[in-house]
Amino acid sequence: MAVDLLLGLQWGDEGKGKIVDVLTQDYDIIARFQGGPNAGHTLEFDGIKHVLHTIPSGIFHKNAVNVVGNGVVIDPVIFQKELDALKKFNLDIKSKLFISRKAHLILPTHRLLDAASEASKGKAKIGSTLKGIGPTYMDKTGRNGMRIGDLELSDWKEKYRNLANKHEAMISFYDVDIQYDLAELETDFFKAVEDLKQLTFIDSEEYLYQAQKAGKKILAEGAQGSLLDIDFGTYPFVTSSNTTAAGACTGLGVAPNQIGEVKGIFKAYTTRVGSGPFPTELFDEDGETMGRVGNEFGATTGRPRRCGWLDLVALKYAVRVNGVTELMMMKGDVLSGFKKLKVCTAYNYKGKQIEHFPYNIEAENVTPVYLEMDGWKEDLTKMTSADQLPKALNDYIAFLEKELEVPIKIVSVGPDRTQTILR
Secondary structure (H helix, E strand, O other): OOEEEEEEOOOOOOOHHHHHHHHHHHOOEEEEOOEOOOOOEEEEEOOEEEEEOOOOOOOOOOOOEEEEOOOEEEOHHHHHHHHHHHHHHOOOHHHHEEEEOOOEEOOHHHHHHHHHHHHHHHHHOOOOOOOOHHHHHHHHHOOOOOEHHHHHOOOHHHHHHHHHHHHHHHHHHHOOOOOOOHHHHHHHHHHHHHHHOOOEEEOHHHHHHHHHHOOOOEEEEOOOOHHHOOOOOOOOOOOOOOOOOHHHHHHHOOOHHHEEEEEEEEEOOEEEOOOOOOOOEOOOHHHHHHHHHOOOEOOOOOOEOEEEOEEHHHHHHHHHHHOOOEEEEEOHHHHOOOOEEEEEEEEEEOOEEEOOOOOOOOOOOEEEEEEEEEOOOOOOOOOOOHHHOOHHHHHHHHHHHHHHOOOEEEEEOOOEOOOEEEO
């Protein structure tokens, strides 16, 4: 049984949490394969809004098992807060949520290192969420990290202390004014670790292999977005993991030939949080309207998202890099009321028009080339079937399908799980 993937095709915040929640009824296992609590997956149903940061988005479905894979980095304190928020829903967490022993731990000093590093950059800062993600992945690749499986060893606190001492020496190297009380942070950390140890730790690659052999249907859930990939994103304004489809293989231990459908999610327009180049960004009333109507604020940080027209150059790039087989378009309802829509179909790059995604998309090198299309005024939020969608929206969808050469199977017309139209 193949493993299907679901991932974002822009700079994150595409609505992956909602779609995983919608699709979970068709899967036995939801497995998160990369990233950390810098991701915020928002789900809305039964009049309640939920924000998950590390726990997979299938947690509210009673028949689904949720796996946090080896490619994920886990902050026990944030994880515990997530679990506390779920208590009122009477979920059987012990049997529904498994954690890979190979997943790495975010220590309090990782967060302090993150803050010190970002502060030292001044105006050149990358817009880190300051959750300690980067320093944790640095320890992972530097072969210094602590993993979930270490918590089962008798000397794990000694290993912790050695690493934390090293981090404090590194913090002093940055020579910035970072105020902190490590003893207080460690009190919360050690308590959260004890709670974390009550959960089920697994050798996730073996678990998923046996699940495949048994015919279980598995959906791998990505975090962040393809344009934040450490290799293929807009470096250095990226995250510290592989957010593209290949990351599911290394982040779960799934062989490449076992990947089935690759489901790519994108917004009907484009947003970005934090620093970094953004060719189609709008600074006018249209951009303000997108942000206001789309409630474009980060689920993790609360930061306002930068908004702009759909960038088809970047989207084609993400589709190709990921091998996307089907698409889901989110927030079509936000564009209702625009008389005209624009789609970036090419870049003017250093005086030459190109249609591929180049090495550098900074504003001094790139200006977008736009195609204008008719907008629609209808309210989509109450629509329940594809035949109700306005002609201008169907034309927009048909144009994107032709350009991307991949079918758009889902159109989201609101945040609730019921506001999802299948095509």
